[in-house]
Amino acid sequence: MGTSTTGYTAAEYGGVGVLVGPGRGAYPYANSLLVRGKSATLVIDPSLSLVTDAPPADLALVSHAHEDHIAGLGSYGDVPVHVHEDDLAALRSRAALIAGLGLPPDAADDVDQQLRDQFHVYGRPDAQGFDGGTEFDLGGRTVTAVHLPGHTAGHCGFLIEPDGFLFVADIDLTSFGPYYGDLGSSLTAFEASIRRCREIDARWYGTSHQKGVIDGATEFHRRLDAFATVAKQREAALLTYLHEPRTVEEIAEHRLVYRPHVTGPHVAPVERRTAVQHLERLVGEGLVVEVEAGRFRGV
Numbered sequence: 001m002g003t004s005t006t007g008y009t010a011a012e013y014g015g016v017g018v019l020v021g022p023g024r025g026a027y028p029y030a031n032s033l034l035v036r037g038k039s040a041t042l043v044i045d046p047s048l049s050l051v052t053d054a055p056p057a058d059l060a061l062v063s064h065a066h067e068d069h070i071a072g073l074g075s076y077g078d079v080p081v082h083v084h085e086d087d088l089a090a091l092r093s094r095a096a097l098i099a100g101l102g103l104p105p106d107a108a109d110d111v112d113q114q115l116r117d118q119f120h121v122y123g124r125p126d127a128q129g130f131d132g133g134t135e136f137d138l139g140g141r142t143v144t145a146v147h148l149p150g151h152t153a154g155h156c157g158f159l160i161e162p163d164g165f166l167f168v169a170d171i172d173l174t175s176f177g178p179y180y181g182d183l184g185s186s187l188t189a190f191e192a193s194i195r196r197c198r199e200i201d202a203r204w205y206g207t208s209h210q211k212g213v214i215d216g217a218t219e220f221h222r223r224l225d226a227f228a229t230v231a232k233q234r235e236a237a238l239l240t241y242l243h244e245p246r247t248v249e250e251i252a253e254h255r256l257v258y259r260p261h262v263t264g265p266h267v268a269p270v271e272r273r274t275a276v277q278h279l280e281r282l283v284g285e286g287l288v289v290e291v292e293a294g295r296f297r298g299v
Contacts, residue, residue, distance in 0.1 A: 008032070008049040013204050013213060014163030015141050021049040024210045028118065030068045031208050033167055035160055037138020044143075044158060044167060045208065046072030051120055059136065061143065062127075063169035064155040065090035065097055067119040069208065074120050082136075084147060085129035086184070087154030094123045100152075102183040102273065107265030132156065148197065150180055150190025157197070164203035171197060173211040173223045177230025180277065181257065181270030187231065187277040194228050235278050242298035245291050251275040 008019040015036055021029030030047035034055050043050075043057035050072030060076045062083040063069055070091065073081065083091045090097040098111055115121040132147025146157040151170045158167045170179065171194060178194075180187045197205075198221060205214040214220040234256040241254055252271035256278070279296055282288035291297050 010034075011213070013165055013206075016160050016163050016165045016204075016206075017055075018206055018213055019047075019050065019055075020212065021047050024212060025208060026210050028068055028071075030071075031206065031212070032072070033158075033160075033206065035138060035141060035143055037141040039139030042136060042138055042143055043076060045069040045169070046076060048072060048119065050075055061136070061145075061158065062087070062091060063157065063167070063208070064152040065100075066152065066170070067097070067115050067121050069169070070121060070124075071119040073124060074122065081124050081127045082130050082134075083127055084145065084154030084156050085131060086149070087152055088127060088129040090152075091127045092123055092125045094121050097121065097123075100183050101266065102269050103265050104269065111265070146196070146200065148193035150178070150186050150188075150193045152182060153184040153186075153189075155193070159200065159202070164201075165206060166197070166200055166202035166204070167206040168197055169208050171224075171227070172207040172209045173214070173227045174207075174209055175230070177227060177234070179257075179270075180231075181266075181273050183273075185273070187274075187281070191228065191231065194224060197224060234274070235282065238275065238278050239282065239287065239298050242288055242296055245295040245297040247294050247296075248272060248275055248279070251279075251296075 008021055011018045017034035019032040021031055025031035029049055032047050032050055033044040035042045040058040042059045044061045045063050048071040054072055054075035058079055060079055060081040065087040090100050094115055098108055130145055132145055134145045136143040142161050144159045146159055148155050148157045157169055178190045180190045201217055205220040252268055252275055255271055257271055257274050258267050288296050288298050
C-alpha cells in the first residue's frame, strides 16, 4: 500500500492540538494530539503522518500498542514514551506486538516486514508503563490516563484538563464498530469501557479515526450508542445464522466482522475469536446450546 508519511491538518481545541491524518485519520493513518503546558509539551499517538515534520515534544503517550498509533514514534526517539502496563510488552517489542495479533504462523514474516517498512515499528525497549488514573502534569494543564480496555488489554483514553477534552482513541465511533479480535481483546471489557466513557463529562471528545472531534456530551452519547449497537447487531446476526447447528469455523467463514471483499491473514482468526466471544455469552444466557461437540444452535 502506497502511503505518504508527511502531512497532517492541525486543529486547536483549547490547549489541545489535534493533528488529523490524511483521510481524516483513516487507517493506516490515525489522529494524533499535541498538548502544550507551561512547562512541557506532550504528544499522544504519533501516527504515520508524523514520521517527518513532527512537532517537538518532551514526552510521548501511546493509547495502545497498534501499529497505526505508533508509526511516528521514531520521531520522538530521544523523549520518554509511556503506555499502559498491559500493552507495555507490545510497545517494547515488535515481535510481542505481532504475537498479540494472533495471526497464522506463516503470516508472521510478512506482517513483520509490513510493520517495519510501512509503519516504521522497531520497538521501544525504553518505554515505561503506567496505570489507569496516572496524571501527567505539563504545567497548568494535566493529562490523565483513563483505562478503557477491550480493544487491547491496555487501551487507554486521556482526559485533558482544564480544557475538558477526552481522547477516546479506538473507541472511534466509526460504522465498523468495536474491534475486539486480538488475543488480548475482550468484548465484555469493551462494552464496560463504552459505559465508562458515558460517565465522563467533557466538552470535546476526540477519536483516532475519521470521526474527528465531537462537540458536547449529547452528540457524543448518540454516536457512542450507535457504535455500541454494532456489536449487538453482530450478535443478532449470529443468532439468526444459528437456526441450524454450526461450528465455530462455519461461523467464522460466514463472517460477523468483515465484509466479503476484505482479505488477509488477519480475517479468519479475528472472525474466529469474535465468534467465540459472542457464542460464550449466548450460551451463558441460555440463548444458544451446544447440540453436539463443537456444534451450536440457537434455542
